[in-house]
Amino acid sequence: MSRFVPTTEERAxxxxxxxxxxxxxxxxxxxxxxxxxxxTYKLNGHYMGCEIVGxxxxxxxxxxxxxxxxxxxxxxxxxxxxIPIxxxxxxxxxxxxxxxxxxKYPLSKYTKNLSLLVHYPMLGPHDPVEYDRDEFIDGVCYGQSVASHGFKNIFYWSGKKIYLLNYKKPSAPRVMGDLSKGYPCYCIYIMSAGAEGLEERFKDRQIPLQMAPDRVKHIKPLDPAYRNLKPHEPEGDLRFELDFKASPI
Structure with missing residues (x-):
């Protein structure tokens, strides 16, 4: 599977x-x-190349x-x-x-027909987000349709299936959703090794979901429309990482 040493995500x-x-x-x-x-591969006799990106x-x-x-x-x-969605x-x-x-890549027979494969975020083993649900795919398609690029094809892997996305213009207006409570996001609760029983205590609400500001990291949204809004955390949309030493990504 070509030159690079792939990560688990890239290999999949x-x-x-x-x-x-x-x-x-x-x-x-x-x-x-x-x-x-x-x-790098031959497709129906033609040399092809594909980059992979998260x-x-x-x-x-x-x-x-x-x-x-x-x-x-x-x-x-x-x-x-x-993390803003x-x-x-x-x-x-x-x-x-x-x-x-x-x-900046050297010209070769593979870069002449270059595609891009974008894979879903892969934020951890307990990720609650379904990356092939309709509203998420709508956003993926919109983002592809407005991107400036020269790739032959754009593929998206949701973790369950591959989508071929070659929209030349937006297929529908961008849907912002209800922002009255803030921009959509979900949470990663990360725990130190040996923090026994924390997951169960969270589920039983024995530990408050609101914690000291120095223990909270809000990843800034890319969308300017979200910049002055607070993150809205849907009830029950929780994830747990068991060890700080194991990177969430």
Missing amino acids: AGSALFDFLRQAGHDLIDEDFDDRPDL MIPADMQQAIRTFSKVMFRREVDVAKIT EPDMWMQTAIERKWAKVQ
Whole structure:
């Protein structure tokens, strides 16, 4: 599967893409190549390349990792991260940043027909968000449709299926949803190793969902329309990470 040493997420996404193409009836041969892009293959006799990128922007990933490490060093038993749910902004940002990056790649027979595979955020093993539910896919499609790029194809892997997205313009107006209570988000509650029983205590409301500000990290939304709003945390939309040392991403 090409030059790079893939992460678990990238390997799963790449395998899902190859399965998708083969099941669609295409003749696909995996090719070994010692340079970029991430995936190189022959499709119906044509040389193709494909880059793989996660939906969550790299700076957002780094902010989550850094906060987790700080909490671990402080020996805090539990802390919280809120993440705005912005599939349209995530998708547009992922596509445009990757397109800018690939302009520096050496020209090869694989980069002449270059596609992009965007995979869902993969924020941890207990992620409550369904990344192929209709409203999330609507946001993904909108983000792809307004992104500026030159990729041959854009694929999205939801964790369950591959979507081929080649919209040239928005298929529908952007839906903002109800912002009266704040912008949509969900939470990661991260716990230090040995914080026994915390998950059950949260479920029983023995630990308040509101905690000291220095134990809370609000990831800033990308959408300017959200900037002056507070995060709205849906009831019951909780996730638990068992160890600060294990990065949520």
